[in-house]
Amino acid sequence: MFEYDFMRNAFAAATIVALLSGSVGYFLVLRGQTFAGHALAHVGFTGATGAVLIGVAPLWGLVLMTVAAGVAMGFFGEHLAQRDVAIGLVLAFALALGLLFLHFYTAFATQATTLLFGNVLAVDVSTVYTLLGLGALSLAILAIISRPLLFASLQPELAEAKGVSLRLYGVLFLAIVALTTAECAQIVGVLLVFALMIGPAAAAQQWTSAVTTGVLLSAGLALVEAWCGITLAFYTDWPSSFWITALSVAVYLLAVLPRRLRALQPV
Amino acid sequence: MNAIELDDVSLTLGGRRVLGGISFAIAAGRFVGVLGANGAGKTTLMRAILGLVAPSHGAIRVRGQPATRGNPAVGYMPQVLSAAPQGTRLSGWDFVASVANGHRLGLPILGREKRAEIGCALDLVGAGKLARRPLAEISGGERQRLLLAQTLIGRPQLLLLDEPLISLDPHHQQEVVELVKALQRELGITVLFSAHEINPLLGAIDQVLYLGNGQAALGAIDEVITAPVLSRLYGSAIDVIRVRGRIFVMSGSHDVEHEEHRHEAGHEHAAHEGHVDHV
Ligand SMILES: Nc1ncnc2c1ncn2[C@@H]1O[C@H](COP(=O)(O)OP(=O)(O)OP(=O)(O)O)[C@@H](O)[C@H]1O
Ligand SMILES: [Mg+2]
Numbered sequence: 339m340f341e342y343d344f345m346r347n348a349f350a351a352a353t354i355v356a357l358l359s360g361s362v363g364y365f366l367v368l369r370g371q372t373f374a375g376h377a378l379a380h381v382g383f384t385g386a387t388g389a390v391l392i393g394v395a396p397l398w399g400l401v402l403m404t405v406a407a408g409v410a411m412g413f414f415g416e417h418l419a420q421r422d423v424a425i426g427l428v429l430a431f432a433l434a435l436g437l438l439f440l441h442f443y444t445a446f447a448t449q450a451t452t453l454l455f456g457n458v459l460a461v462d463v464s465t466v467y468t469l470l471g472l473g474a475l476s477l478a479i480l481a482i483i484s485r486p487l488l489f490a491s492l493q494p495e496l497a498e499a500k501g502v503s504l505r506l507y508g509v510l511f512l513a514i515v516a517l518t519t520a521e522c523a524q525i526v527g528v529l530l531v532f533a534l535m536i537g538p539a540a541a542a543q544q545w546t547s548a549v550t551t552g553v554l555l556s557a558g559l560a561l562v563e564a565w566c567g568i569t570l571a572f573y574t575d576w577p578s579s580f581w582i583t584a585l586s587v588a589v590y591l592l593a594v595l596p597r598r599l600r601a602l603q604p605v
Numbered sequence: 606m607n608a609i610e611l612d613d614v615s616l617t618l619g620g621r622r623v624l625g626g627i628s629f630a631i632a633a634g635r636f637v638g639v640l641g642a643n644g645a646g647k648t649t650l651m652r653a654i655l656g657l658v659a660p661s662h663g664a665i666r667v668r669g670q671p672a673t674r675g676n677p678a679v680g681y682m683p684q685v686l687s688a689a690p691q692g693t694r695l696s697g698w699d700f701v702a703s704v705a706n707g708h709r710l711g712l713p714i715l716g717r718e719k720r721a722e723i724g725c726a727l728d729l730v731g732a733g734k735l736a737r738r739p740l741a742e743i744s745g746g747e748r749q750r751l752l753l754a755q756t757l758i759g760r761p762q763l764l765l766l767d768e769p770l771i772s773l774d775p776h777h778q779q780e781v782v783e784l785v786k787a788l789q790r791e792l793g794i795t796v797l798f799s800a801h802e803i804n805p806l807l808g809a810i811d812q813v814l815y816l817g818n819g820q821a822a823l824g825a826i827d828e829v830i831t832a833p834v835l836s837r838l839y840g841s842a843i844d845v846i847r848v849r850g851r852i853f854v855m856s857g858s859h860d861v862e863h864e865e866h867r868h869e870a871g872h873e874h875a876a877h878e879g880h881v882d883h884v
Pocket of ligand 1: 618619620621623641642643644645646647648649684
């Protein structure tokens with residue numbers, strides 16, 4: 339299957355995005371911010387439709403909108419209690435804007451489907467390079483801030499006392515999540531970003547007890563799921579997003595079910 | 606050198622004066638119990654010593670230097686325990702390790718020296734084995750032990766422990782107090798240990814810092830836990846009654862410290878306390 343250009347592009351794009359989303363997802367799950375990831379993906383849809391409306395590539399609309407929303411959420415939701423409210427407000431406003439764009443934009447159906455569900459087989463070479471650039475940038479920032487981010491995530495009160503700015507790292511991290519969301523949306527679409535960002539990370543959290551191995555496993559699982567998903571799509575002609583999501587769900591179930599079943603058994 | 610000096614310090618939070626014009630000095634190497642009713646300002650005082658709350662008046666010095674955030678010589682155990690991360694099987698070891706160089710940029714990968722230090726801190730509190738287990742699966746008291754271990758990382762000279770006894774039954778309370786006492790002696794460090802009740806700390810602490818009514822009293826137990834001093838700090842007539850080596854601080858027929866304690870227990874750890882009371 340590698341004799342086709344579109345397959346090589348698809349594998350390259352999936353590799354970049356999976357490594358990024360697996361690593362970022364680990365911290366997202368650890369921080370209990372999966373709702374933020376979910377909201378950012380939907381906000382991204384608005385950005386993408388807005389970009390299409392003014393004749394710009396949807397990816398840039400996605401990037402701009404998700405990063406802006408991520409930073410806003412980080413600023414307004416420093417404390418856990420306010421977090422969901424801040425996210426909800428940003429989400430509602432973005433969806434209202436999206437509705438407005440839809441109102442102005444007519445020839446929409448195919449574009450919208452691609453945005454919502456992604457189509458990795460349609461990714462071209464220039465998009466691969468863009469993904470590589472943004473992905474490398476996000477991973478580099480994540481690597482640089484990972485230690486204080488971990489500290490602030492696990493023990494916010496203590497981290498603050500040790501001079502770690504909770505707000506700074508909260509904002510920076512959500513900006514990275516936003517970039518990751520925009521990247522994921524290219525592969526699986528905004529509706530299924532969860533599959534690549536949360537699924538592998540949540541499974542990895544179940545299987546590991548140390549941070550480093552957890553992040554590596556999460557990225558590894560995302561990679562395998564993306565590769566297998568595309569391969570299955572190639573041979574079955576079913577949508578790749580379906581396969582990737584199905585694999586992600588299956589792996590997560592594999593991670594949690596044995597323990598759940600054991601817990602159900604009478605001692 | 607004094608471990609902590611407060612010079613005419615006022616602390617104000619959201620327009621409310623919590624402590625007004627207090628001065629005291631705690632010599633290095635002391636084990637000090639910090640007492641006072643709910644809202645007396647124990648947590649606020651510790652946060653001020655950590656440099657997280659700037660005094661509205663006066664100066665705080667820690668080991669001779671003005672109090673600043675991120676002082677490596679100060680270890681801290683916050684009162685509000687962040688919930689154990691849900692849905693993860695992260696080990697206690699990783700939790701404790703996150704504090705090592707936690708403020709520095711970079712990957713959370715530790716060198717041999719830091720790993721040895723963490724192992725050492727865990728051994729000091731007897732939590733070496735405990736730390737291998739997932740954080741989500743250990744009890745509140747065991748968690749307390751891990752948190753204590755992590756205050757020792759970075760070899761601090763001053764420990765601020767904010768209510769380490771909360772949610773522990775009397776037996777485990779005694780264990781923690783003895784553990785802290787042993788650490789304090791062995792490492793020769795200064796410890797501020799806040800609590801709602803003086804009794805678990807009797808025999809361990811060198812001094813009491815009693816807060817109330819915006820004021821503070823520092824001294825030996827016999828100097829501070831007296832009717833006149835506490836009446837001033839509570840703003841009402843207080844009797845101090847000693848029975849078989851235990852001290853009861855009474856307002857009329859109420860045991861003030863114990864009432865406070867139950868009040869706290871009521872919304873946080875009802876099950877634990879209720880059980881103990883009925884036995
Ligand atoms: N952010 C805030 N804004 C305004 N007032 C505050 C704030 N935080 C605390 N306070 C007030 O400051 C006072 C001191 O609070 P603090 O938490 O220091 O008391 P405490 O002695 O630690 O009490 P507890 O025994 O309940 O832990 C209380 O009256 C509290 O209501
Ligand atoms: Mg307090």
